[in-house]
Amino acid sequence: MFSTMDSAPASYTDTHRPAPAVQISGAAVVYDGEELFSSLDLTLEAGRITCLLGPSGVGKSTLLRFIAGLAEDASGTVTLSDGSATAPKLAYMAQHDLLLPWLSARDNVVLGARLRGETADKARAEALLQELDLADATALRPDKLSGGMRQRVALARTLYEDRPVVLMDEPFSSLDAVTRHSLQALAAEWLRGRTVLLVTHDPLEALRLGQRILLLAGKPAKLREVAPPAGPPPRDLQAVGMGEAHAALMASLQAAKAAR
Amino acid sequence: MSANLRPLAIALGLLALWQAIVWLSGVPPYILPGPELVSAKLVEDAPLLLHHAGVTLTEILLGMLLGTFFGSLFAISMVLSQGLRAWLLPLLVISQAIPVFALAPILVLWLGYGLASKVAMAALIIFFPVTAALLDGLRRADPGQLDLARTMGASRLSTLIHIQLPAALPAFASGLRVAAAVAPIGAVVGEWVGASAGLGHLMLHASGRMQIDLMFAALLVLAVLAISLYAAVSWLGGRLTPWRSERDR
Numbered sequence: 417m418f419s420t421m422d423s424a425p426a427s428y429t430d431t432h433r434p435a436p437a438v439q440i441s442g443a444a445v446v447y448d449g450e451e452l453f454s455s456l457d458l459t460l461e462a463g464r465i466t467c468l469l470g471p472s473g474v475g476k477s478t479l480l481r482f483i484a485g486l487a488e489d490a491s492g493t494v495t496l497s498d499g500s501a502t503a504p505k506l507a508y509m510a511q512h513d514l515l516l517p518w519l520s521a522r523d524n525v526v527l528g529a530r531l532r533g534e535t536a537d538k539a540r541a542e543a544l545l546q547e548l549d550l551a552d553a554t555a556l557r558p559d560k561l562s563g564g565m566r567q568r569v570a571l572a573r574t575l576y577e578d579r580p581v582v583l584m585d586e587p588f589s590s591l592d593a594v595t596r597h598s599l600q601a602l603a604a605e606w607l608r609g610r611t612v613l614l615v616t617h618d619p620l621e622a623l624r625l626g627q628r629i630l631l632l633a634g635k636p637a638k639l640r641e642v643a644p645p646a647g648p649p650p651r652d653l654q655a656v657g658m659g660e661a662h663a664a665l666m667a668s669l670q671a672a673k674a675a676r
Numbered sequence: 677m678s679a680n681l682r683p684l685a686i687a688l689g690l691l692a693l694w695q696a697i698v699w700l701s702g703v704p705p706y707i708l709p710g711p712e713l714v715s716a717k718l719v720e721d722a723p724l725l726l727h728h729a730g731v732t733l734t735e736i737l738l739g740m741l742l743g744t745f746f747g748s749l750f751a752i753s754m755v756l757s758q759g760l761r762a763w764l765l766p767l768l769v770i771s772q773a774i775p776v777f778a779l780a781p782i783l784v785l786w787l788g789y790g791l792a793s794k795v796a797m798a799a800l801i802i803f804f805p806v807t808a809a810l811l812d813g814l815r816r817a818d819p820g821q822l823d824l825a826r827t828m829g830a831s832r833l834s835t836l837i838h839i840q841l842p843a844a845l846p847a848f849a850s851g852l853r854v855a856a857a858v859a860p861i862g863a864v865v866g867e868w869v870g871a872s873a874g875l876g877h878l879m880l881h882a883s884g885r886m887q888i889d890l891m892f893a894a895l896l897v898l899a900v901l902a903i904s905l906y907a908a909v910s911w912l913g914g915r916l917t918p919w920r921s922e923r924d925r
Contacts, residue, residue, distance in 0.1 A: 486823050508827040514820045517919040518842045531830035531838055557919050577828070 428580065428609030429463065435580035435611040436498040436505070437462040438483065443492035445478050452478050453637040455492075458630075460581075462497060465604070465612040465649060467626030469619060469665070471673045475637050476615045477511075480585050483613065484508045496581070507579035511586040513570040515558040521545060521565075522554040525572045537576075544572040548602065564595040571599065575606050582607060584614045588621065600624055604650035619665045623658060625649045629665070633672030642668055709889045714896060717889040724878070729897050731873040735791060735863040736905065739798020740855055746799070747806030747851075755814040755840065756832065772804040777865055784870040794866035794874065801862035802855035809851025813844025846920055849913025856909040860902040875901075 444454040452475035460466050470476050481487045515524045526536035545554050548568040588596045622629050629642040645661045698710040754761040787793035817840045825835045867876025875898045882890040
């Protein structure tokens, strides 16, 4: 589907200093008067993709928003292992594309630069859009794009930020299976070397992309490790052992759901 | 029927209705003059009508500019500062609670018989719809987009300029359409209370001399003025928000 896949970028660490680990300690969030989780500790390992699974409403998105500094009624700290400030190192991608309807795809991609008053690198934005098979759409407004295209523009906007830490909240959940599959592969290439937290409700996505898989469950919610399959992402779902891994993960998810 | 022809058809229909009422009721022309009498007057007194229409249009446009400026200032201040909002919101409600018509004599007393008092009337009458519409639009920006802006390190002002203001444009355009419809009322009421020029003044003047055909001619010109203004503002609103489909406007 994405013909320019072979020109996918080198690992993040080839061009940047290594991405830091993200340490979350004592995270506590109250939502609607209810404690979603408290004194939650988590370290996102440097340069690796961590997938976060769990039943709906358990607080996956809230934990991600907490790390992004967006949660209200929250306490706890988020620090980076290199000691630098968190906010300028983060890129955030939500479940919805959040494209600004009055801007072209290209201008949406450079939104961060515009908002910070920096000069937008339109050439880089166009190159990113081209990588995502959107070369013909750079000048189009979101209302002229399909759902899958819009989500790819949102991905390009996230990648344009070029941050060492990337937080993604079910970024591919609204896409059809084929688009999702290709985007996962593409994202895995682009995210290599960055510290990533990917919230998902799709066990297959976690098995495909996760170098570490976490399960958030219970009330207040606690984290549990699930062993990821071997090999670097994006993994082939037809590979040996993937069926068993899927079955095991599904069993854990069902247990987590029952525990609620 | 083509959408372009519809306004023309409506106008012709109204004219026909007017003529029919004149014929069927047998009302004498000094009570209700027919379209042909008024048309004759329109042609005959065209320079006079145009002169007064120019005055009224100037009042309306200046009033809209002033009202829109202060309305926008109010709305933006209220969005930027929670503290200011607490102080400005009651002022906004008070501005709406006082009937602007009741202020007309005071404004004429303060600002004189000239342009200023009418501009102030028009500005006052559109202040509330413009402020309320823009405030509503600004506050209805997508929270997800605002969150995204925060994670991108956007300042409060930059978020306002790049996200909230464009998002508020459709609501703002609606507010301006309402303003275009009510601003002429403010100007004309101001002219009735005391003026030396303008369509309202001309109508009052004609009324005193029983020149009913001139009154109707002035009224017709005022209607055309108000409708053109509304159409122009609507068109401008559409041009400013091209991402919105026709259906949403």
